[in-house]
Amino acid sequence: MEGRKTPEGRKTATPTGHRRAPFASGLVALTLLLVASVTAGLAMGSVHVPAGQVWGMVTHALGADWPESDWSRARETIVLDVRAPRVLLGAVTGAGLAVVGTALQALVRNPLAEPYLLGVSSGASLGAVSVIVFGVSFLGPLSLSGAAFAGALGALVLVYATARTAGRITSTRLVLSGVAIAAVLTAVLDLLLLTTDRGNEARAVLAWTLGGLGGVDWGTLWLPAMAVLLGIGALLVQSRNLNLLLAGEEAASTMGLDVARFRARMFVLLSLITGVLVAAAGPIGFVGLMLPHMVRLFVGGDHRRVLPTAALAGGVFLVWADIAARTVAAPLEIPVGVLTALCGGPFFLWLMRRDARRGTERGVA
Template sequence: MNPRPAGPPPKKTRPRARDGRITSAAYIALVGVLIAGLAASVLLGTVDIPAGTVFRIIVQHLTGQEDPTEWSASQDTVVWNLRLPRALLAALVGAGLAVSGAATQALVRNPLADPYVLGLTYGAAVGAVAVIVTGVSPLGGASTGMAAFAGALAAFAVVYALARAGGTLAPLRLILAGMAVTYALSGLTSFLVLQADDPGTTHSVLFWLFGSLAEANWAALGLPAFVLALTMLALLAQARPLNTLLLGDETAAALGISATRLRRHLFLLIALLTGVMVALAGGVGFIGLIIPHAARLLVGSDHRRLLPVAALAGAGFLVLVDIAARTALHPQELPVGIVTSVIGAPLFLWLVHSRARDTTGL
């Protein structure tokens, strides 16, 4: 038998190169899906407008080079003031909820966690439903959104206080505190709905609870865009500590990372991001649960790749869901939360079945 040649074994570089190619392909595919979805969302609707006219309307508003007399004022309003801001809001909300879900799963080291588990969504629901049912609107049209945001922050404060009763933010204590607050707020929301005597008010409440993008406008895009960008930068700056957190608190401590302090920062970022998105779109479920799983299938659990891919996937997913919600039962519009649940449940089961287990359990 020939002896094994002396010297160190050759370095294996192919897996890393392959991972890079997969990540690049995922970025390209998801950007393509998002662009196609945004285009379809602007083109499709109850009012039939030729694609060329839609394109010229957008160009005219962006550059002022087209002649606005070539189309009617109603067409201009439908494209520029209704469809385009709604499509962009869907992308922002989808990205925000997906990023929030990925961060929540790292926070509690549980692949079944999402912002619903921490009580943030139902906190926002209580605030919004209270405004809708009572009719008290001190801020006019912005009252519902501001009340929802305040409710999410209030739920965050309660969960944080309960979870920190032992001095540390342990993952199990966070989940238990979040579930307890969620059940309590769910009962309070149901009680408020029962107090609504007007069927129209009840319908508005239920439509908001199931998620809706019908109130989208240009003024509503600035805040979610800013909060999403701020949160993404903060999370990407902590990507390595997030990866370490998945290995356990003892490993994180051995590497000089305070798990409690990191969870505190994560919890604040998740509450801010979820509160803003839910305040604008209502209770859109399943995105924070299934999109991070799908992203991990594509690029793994490294948050430097996971967070951007989850944001792109969530944006494209909700844009496509919104198209289905507007057109599936034309002329009736479905709440987007119903569509995400119908699509998300079987998709999540498929992801759980097909996904290989890794050392982190995520």
């Protein structure tokens, strides 16, 4: 516990220690909630599997001695080969989108910034679909993710350049630029699907553009998982610089930050994470908008706290969104991107209304 000396020489505790304990306990609670959510994701579905059997299958697969298996081979296949990659992809994708949204909001100093709203996901989708339609394989199995990364980066740079006028970016201009560019990119994507000769692939891609976690297996899960883990680590290292940007570009430059170079590096990193996630799960919107704002209500604005908390909260949120997508209308499966949009759309409207009200109050003052 940190403290300061009184004139009598005694140490008194500062609030820092009191703040760290709730933050650490909050991370532990979120981690346990994520484990419980993953367990629920493995257990729930058209075939219900008790939680005890789920953990028995998992520990048995990891090599632990299990007295006697009281589950069928079919159930083990459902849990370990069908549900497990899907649930883990949901946790990884939710965590990745949440931290990308957190970092974007700091980089462009806009509370409405989010990969889906800014057209970054649309750019990644167009890049990935182009690879599928034209059959390009310049990077082998990484071609899809590579093209999605290039599309995401191109869209992000274009939106930022379009929205920036006289060195400033307003919330309205940024959102309008993102919506306009996303509309153009989506139109090009639809044109590709309509003109392609691969009818079966076009239908599969059309379903993928709604966002979903069903097309993953153990052989493809490693890439998004590695991208998100490395991305979170890199963002945590740069959390101090993200904090500096909250005070404005001039203040950050005064503190020794090369804003242009730092922003360019971060754009590349965030585009890489977004591209890999879109290639794996399709464009899933509003996770990067909602979770950072919710997390800041509890841990404040310091990115050293916001980033890990948002990652865990994003994983929990998307795992439960996928559970709902699989169970609400069973046997019909709802694309998880549809459910996140149903949650995120009203949240976006609330943010717009809140910011407009704050602007009016400042104008009156």
